[in-house]
Amino acid sequence: MAGSGSGARPWLAGSGVIAALVAAPVIGLIIIALRGSGDLWPHLLAYVFPQTLADTFILLTGVGILVMTIGTGMAWLLTAYEFPGRRIFEWALLLPLAVPTYIIAFAYLDLLHPVGPVQTALRNLLGLTNPRDLWFPEVRSMAGCIFLLGIVLYPYVYISTRAMFLMQAGSILEAARTLGAGRRRVFFQVALPLARPAIAAGTALALLEALNDIGASEFLGVQTMSVSIYATWISRSNLPGAAQIALFMLLIVVSLILVERWARRNQRYVSMAQRTRRASPQKLNGWRACIAIALASVPVFFGFVLPALYLVDQAVRRIGFAGISPQIGREIFNTMSMAAVATAVAVALGLVVAYAARLSRAPFAGACLRIASLGYALPGTVLAIGVLAPLAALDNAVADFLQYAFGYSSGLLLTGTGAILIYVYVARFLAISAGGVESGMMKLSPSLDHAARTLGETAGGVMRRVHLPLIRPALGAAALLIFVDCMKELPATLLLRPLNFETLATHLYGEAARGTYEDGAIAALCIVMVGLIPVILLAKLSRRPALAHDAQQTGPRNLVSAEAILLASAPQDIPQTPQR
Amino acid sequence: MTAAASLEIQEVRHLIGGATVLDGVSLNVPAGEIMCLLGHSGCGKTTMLRVAAGLEQPAAGRVLMAGREVTGPSVFVPPEARGVGLMFQDYALFPHLTILDNVRFGLRHKSAADAQVIASAALERVAMGGYAQDYPHMLSGGEQQRVALARALAPRPGIILMDEPFSNLDQRTRETVREETMSVLRDNRSTALVVTHDAVEAMTIADSIALMQAGRIVQTGTAEELYRHPGSLFVARYFCDLNEMPGEAKGGVVDCAAGRFVLMQPIADGPCIVCIRPQSIKLVVADVGAVNAVISSRRFLGEVDHVTLQIEGLGTALHAHLPAGYAPSAGELTGLKIDPAGVLAFPANVDKSARSQSQN
Numbered sequence: 026m027a028g029s030g031s032g033a034r035p036w037l038a039g040s041g042v043i044a045a046l047v048a049a050p051v052i053g054l055i056i057i058a059l060r061g062s063g064d065l066w067p068h069l070l071a072y073v074f075p076q077t078l079a080d081t082f083i084l085l086t087g088v089g090i091l092v093m094t095i096g097t098g099m100a101w102l103l104t105a106y107e108f109p110g111r112r113i114f115e116w117a118l119l120l121p122l123a124v125p126t127y128i129i130a131f132a133y134l135d136l137l138h139p140v141g142p143v144q145t146a147l148r149n150l151l152g153l154t155n156p157r158d159l160w161f162p163e164v165r166s167m168a169g170c171i172f173l174l175g176i177v178l179y180p181y182v183y184i185s186t187r188a189m190f191l192m193q194a195g196s197i198l199e200a201a202r203t204l205g206a207g208r209r210r211v212f213f214q215v216a217l218p219l220a221r222p223a224i225a226a227g228t229a230l231a232l233l234e235a236l237n238d239i240g241a242s243e244f245l246g247v248q249t250m251s252v253s254i255y256a257t258w259i260s261r262s263n264l265p266g267a268a269q270i271a272l273f274m275l276l277i278v279v280s281l282i283l284v285e286r287w288a289r290r291n292q293r294y295v296s297m298a299q300r301t302r303r304a305s306p307q308k309l310n311g312w313r314a315c316i317a318i319a320l321a322s323v324p325v326f327f328g329f330v331l332p333a334l335y336l337v338d339q340a341v342r343r344i345g346f347a348g349i350s351p352q353i354g355r356e357i358f359n360t361m362s363m364a365a366v367a368t369a370v371a372v373a374l375g376l377v378v379a380y381a382a383r384l385s386r387a388p389f390a391g392a393c394l395r396i397a398s399l400g401y402a403l404p405g406t407v408l409a410i411g412v413l414a415p416l417a418a419l420d421n422a423v424a425d426f427l428q429y430a431f432g433y434s435s436g437l438l439l440t441g442t443g444a445i446l447i448y449v450y451v452a453r454f455l456a457i458s459a460g461g462v463e464s465g466m467m468k469l470s471p472s473l474d475h476a477a478r479t480l481g482e483t484a485g486g487v488m489r490r491v492h493l494p495l496i497r498p499a500l501g502a503a504a505l506l507i508f509v510d511c512m513k514e515l516p517a518t519l520l521l522r523p524l525n526f527e528t529l530a531t532h533l534y535g536e537a538a539r540g541t542y543e544d545g546a547i548a549a550l551c552i553v554m555v556g557l558i559p560v561i562l563l564a565k566l567s568r569r570p571a572l573a574h575d576a577q578q579t580g581p582r583n584l585v586s587a588e589a590i591l592l593a594s595a596p597q598d599i600p601q602t603p604q605r
Numbered sequence: 606m607t608a609a610a611s612l613e614i615q616e617v618r619h620l621i622g623g624a625t626v627l628d629g630v631s632l633n634v635p636a637g638e639i640m641c642l643l644g645h646s647g648c649g650k651t652t653m654l655r656v657a658a659g660l661e662q663p664a665a666g667r668v669l670m671a672g673r674e675v676t677g678p679s680v681f682v683p684p685e686a687r688g689v690g691l692m693f694q695d696y697a698l699f700p701h702l703t704i705l706d707n708v709r710f711g712l713r714h715k716s717a718a719d720a721q722v723i724a725s726a727a728l729e730r731v732a733m734g735g736y737a738q739d740y741p742h743m744l745s746g747g748e749q750q751r752v753a754l755a756r757a758l759a760p761r762p763g764i765i766l767m768d769e770p771f772s773n774l775d776q777r778t779r780e781t782v783r784e785e786t787m788s789v790l791r792d793n794r795s796t797a798l799v800v801t802h803d804a805v806e807a808m809t810i811a812d813s814i815a816l817m818q819a820g821r822i823v824q825t826g827t828a829e830e831l832y833r834h835p836g837s838l839f840v841a842r843y844f845c846d847l848n849e850m851p852g853e854a855k856g857g858v859v860d861c862a863a864g865r866f867v868l869m870q871p872i873a874d875g876p877c878i879v880c881i882r883p884q885s886i887k888l889v890v891a892d893v894g895a896v897n898a899v900i901s902s903r904r905f906l907g908e909v910d911h912v913t914l915q916i917e918g919l920g921t922a923l924h925a926h927l928p929a930g931y932a933p934s935a936g937e938l939t940g941l942k943i944d945p946a947g948v949l950a951f952p953a954n955v956d957k958s959a960r961s962q963s964q965n
Contacts, residue, residue: 032683470693470697472693472697473697475691476697476698476699478660478684479660479691479757479762479766480690480710480711480760481713482685482713490710491701494701495699495700
């Protein structure tokens with residue numbers, strides 16, 4: 026059945042196993058959900074579901090509108106107009122990507138606290154003394170949550186839409202102008218409809234992130250599904266109930282994926298005019314330039330500068346006051362080692378899955394690649410529930426067996442250690458490495474493989490001696506992304522970490538949940554600083570519209586974050602053999 | 606030195622995505638011979654090459670190398686164990702390796718010292734010894750092609766397979782590189798199967814030619830056999846731009862708008878398509894009663910003149926290639942003298958598929 030040549034079979038088998046491992050949590054979830062929550066079901070139906078569904082719906086709608094507005098607006102502002110500082114804003118607008126949702130909420134909760142710096146400054150300004158005398162919008166609200174999620178998630182829309190605007194042929198826009206349409210009409214009647222697929226795709230990605238969020242919504246008192254799952258599982262110890270909520274969440278995920286797919290299918294029409302000259306931006310001067318700068322500054326300021334300054338300030342104070350606690354050191358080690366192991370495993374498995382699909386034209390190989398990449402769309406809470414139940418059963422069985430057969434008390438090997446966490450990280454982020462490897466390999470002519478095979482090299486040898494050296498940049502970018510994503514991951518880590526095992530993210534969550542602000546800022550600052558690395562890479566890449574375009578064309582066919590798509594197609598420094 | 610191996614392909618059938626790409630192909634390349642697999646793009650010739658290399662596993666049929674079955678109902682030797690050298694249209698040099706390391710790639714089982722010696726010798730043979738430490742992107746197309754040849758030959762494969770090896774070169778370098786390549790292959794006494802779509806190229810390099818159409822071999826033979834005695838209109842068209850017109854065959858004689866001819870290759874009586882080679886038409890003084898033509902245009906091409914003629918009873922123009930020098934001008938009336946050796950006829954309605962094929 027191997028489509029081309031031989032030697033594909035072991036790779037296909039490996040690919041199949043990996044796809045099964047990624048799919049297992051979904052199946053596990055369905056099984057638990059079907060088991061039923063018995064007498065708790067009426068309670069869920071009466072008190073939990075209406076609230077959580079409504080909150081989730083309102084949140085997603087609000088965040089969707091906000092990210093579309095900011096993302097599209099900024100993309101148009103930076104492609105259609107030229108003003109002082111535009112080049113800086115081009116990458117500065119990406120900075121909020123480095124701030125996870127739970128950290129932005131953590132920072133703003135303290136910043137906007139009645140006795141926090143912002144309100145205190147305002148009161149001093151107005152000459153008020155009593156905090157109650159000043160009316161200030163409550164950040165612990167649905168509106169606050171929508172604002173904070175939107176202000177850090179808009180870059181998904183910004184990236185994809187900006188790339189689309191850059192791809193749009195200047196001739197099309199200029200044709201519209203010569204046909205008598207003003208700039209505003211060009212935007213609404215030509216540029217915007219053409220960019221719709223990119224906007225939809227970016228929004229779908231941002232909403233998946235919003236759905237995945239557990240920290241921000243919980244701190245701000247919004248009862249989203251992730252929060253409900255956590256509460257139902259941990260506080261009420263009702264796993265089947267949590268699974269049922271998770272199943273609903275899965276439905277939302279599936280519909281978001283469908284929207285994204287549908288949006289991308291239309292993308293083809295837009296890339297027709299890929300090689301033509303882009304439209305020249307209109308130069309803004311005087312007060313118009315000032316407005317443009319002010320507009321572009323807003324998201325950067327609220328999404329990155331303000332929270333980052335706050336975190337730096339708090340971290341410096343904390344270190345000055347108490348030094349760096351050994352606990353933070355231990356957590357940094359925990360976070361890094363978990364992320365490193367998960368990255369290594371994910372990269373290795375991604376290689377297997379993507380290479381199997383290259384070796385074989387069989388539909389099975391492609392299906393495995395797609396299934397293995399599905400994890401990225403699964404919210405951490407959903408994945409955690411799906412993984413935990415089957416593994417816990419297995420774990421108990423193994424422990425019982427060891428106890429019975431050897432009298433050896435092994436403890437819980439999988440769930441009691443970090444192994445389950447690694448599994449979830451890998452399942453969730455395998456899409457990045459598989460996609461990175463896939464798009465890296467797509468640039469290599471298949472005749473390289475065939476030449477190597479006829480020169481006496483086996484399938485595995487070809488990968489080692491030809492592919493690996495050639496896709497190293499793409500692989501490195503994928504590894505970096507996975508590492509950072511693992512470090513930032515909160516919901517699954519929170520649910521699955523071993524007892525007394527803290528990472529930077531869970532530490533931060535713990536402090537924010539308790540309302541204490543001790544080492545939290547240091548932990549948050551660590552995460553943001555590491556998160557900046559891929560953003561910097563991304564910023565470098567987005568300088569080159571051709572690359573961004575290339576990334577969208579050859580990027581992984583599956584749903585992966587925009588940053589992953591861009592990074593996975595990192596420029597290959599190795600000169601390619603000129604083709605014809 | 607590995608002796609050149611014979612290559613035998615028996616009744617190979619292959620499907621890609623449900624479509625039949627190879628439909629019972631059989632070939633026989635004796636050891637040390639160079640055979641060209643000729644055909645239009647999409648006819649399956651490259652797939653045939655890939656089957657021979659072991660890069661595709663066919664649905665049915667056998668491949669034998671030096672008499673040993675390498676592909677068959679119960680045998681499949683993977684490409685790395687076949688001892689074939691494969692050259693690609695895009696050369697497929699590994700961009701991350703130097704020229705020397707590229708050539709050394711297939712010499713992994715030799716000691717490092719031996720590999721070095723063999724690779725250097727292989728590069729010397731294609732006059733690329735001075736480029737050993739360069740990278741592929743630093744070379745011109747012709748140089749890359751020579752490196753690809755050296756790399757394919759270095760492990761001393763029993764059979765060399767080449768997929769359009771010269772098609773990425775410009776006209777001028779192509780002829781030089783082709784000559785060099787062929788002399789290296791002949792010095793090596795290699796067995797070679799070369800895929801090309803260019804009839805002139807096939808005639809230039811091959812000991813024998815197999816012409817493919819829609820997944821089948823339509824005719825095999827030497828260049829001369831295929832040119833002089835084409836078995837079908839498709840074959841005739843492939844090797845020559847023909848003047849075609851309807852005719853009627855009877856008793857080994859054919860009647861058409863250009864006159865009556867005795868056929869060198871007689872066909873069955875009935876309607877037929879008459880083909881006249883442009884170079885077998887000569888112009889003579891017009892004569893009453895004979896077939897006369899009006900010259901509609903003349904193009905001077907150096908050694909030959911391309912002349913188009915209108916004859917009565919034929920809607921399309923007649924093309925003639927004349928030795929330069931005699932220069933009739935447009936509008937003149939002229940007589941025609943057609944060499945019967947340049948006239949072929951094929952039964953009509955048989956070769957419909959050939960017509961659609963020859964148009965792409």
